[in-house]
Amino acid sequence: MFSITRIAKRLFRKMLTLKAVQMADNVDLGRKTVLNVGSEVRGDVKIGNFCAIGRHVTFQGRNHDTNTASVQDILYQDILNVTPADQVESILVGNDVWIGNRVTVLPGTTIGDGAVIGAGAVVSHDVEPFEIVGGVPAEHLGWRFPSHVRNQLMEIRWWEWDERRIHKNKHFFTLDLSDFPEDKSLYDYIN
Known part of the structure; x- marks a missing residue:
């Protein structure tokens, strides 16, 4: 006590x-x-x-x-x-x-x-x-991030999403984007 x-x-x-x-x-x-x-x-x-x-x-x-x-x-x-x-x-x-x-x-x-x-x-x-x-x-x-990742993030603009969509895309937010391959698209990881 x-x-x-x-x-x-x-x-x-x-x-x-x-x-x-x-x-x-x-x-x-x-x-x-x-x-x-x-x-x-x-x-x-x-x-x-x-x-x-x-x-x-x-x-x-x-x-x-x-x-x-x-x-x-x-x-x-x-x-x-x-x-x-x-x-x-x-x-x-x-x-x-x-x-x-x-x-x-x-x-x-x-x-x-x-x-x-x-x-x-x-x-x-x-x-x-x-x-x-x-x-x-x-x-x-x-x-x-490399330029191709920066450009995609500026297009995606996730910070404008509502909380429901952010939560739905939890996997996207756990990706290591520092060496994300140029031949892949971040859009493939977004629902």
């Missing part, structure tokens, strides 16, 4: 380690996308279906306006009593994207379907579908 003191200590420890996800402005999260703790999404940001977003990821869709005399919002708000004009550029994240912990995605970038962003990367330019990038700034590291 648990004592009240032990339960209270466990709850208090959990409360100290939980950090909320912060979202502001125009944020659109897709179906079954997971945005982990400590992440921040600001600006005009659209994230597709079935994405796995790591801890402490920042989507910085807005920046201070660097074309005015000051970049400090407090000067405009507290002294001049005006709303500062931020620079806002959209961020678009495709479907089935994996973004590692502590990644920063900068304004005006598009991350393609199926892409993988390595932990700690700073994404300052577009990422192609199924491309693997990492580093500061993020650079091309490789591809998840």
Whole structure:
């Protein structure tokens, strides 16, 4: 049997380690996308279906306006009593994207379907579908799949299927596509 003191200590420890996800402005999260703790999404940001977003990821869709005399919002708000004009550029994240912990995605970038962003990367330019990038700034590291597989996956667009169809095609999702033969079709594995 648990004592009240032990339960209270466990709850208090959990409360100290939980950090909320912060979202502001125009944020659109897709179906079954997971945005982990400590992440921040600001600006005009659209994230597709079935994405796995790591801890402490920042989507910085807005920046201070660097074309005015000051970049400090407090000067405009507290002294001049005006709303500062931020620079806002959209961020678009495709479907089935994996973004590692502590990644920063900068304004005006598009991350393609199926892409993988390595932990700690700073994404300052577009990422192609199924491309693997990492580093500061993020650079091309490789591809998840050969081109014939990437092309077929872009045609199939499984992330738009309903859950019943996904479940019905369980075998398709367990295939190793990294060395899938060029003479075969992924459509042969889909019901």
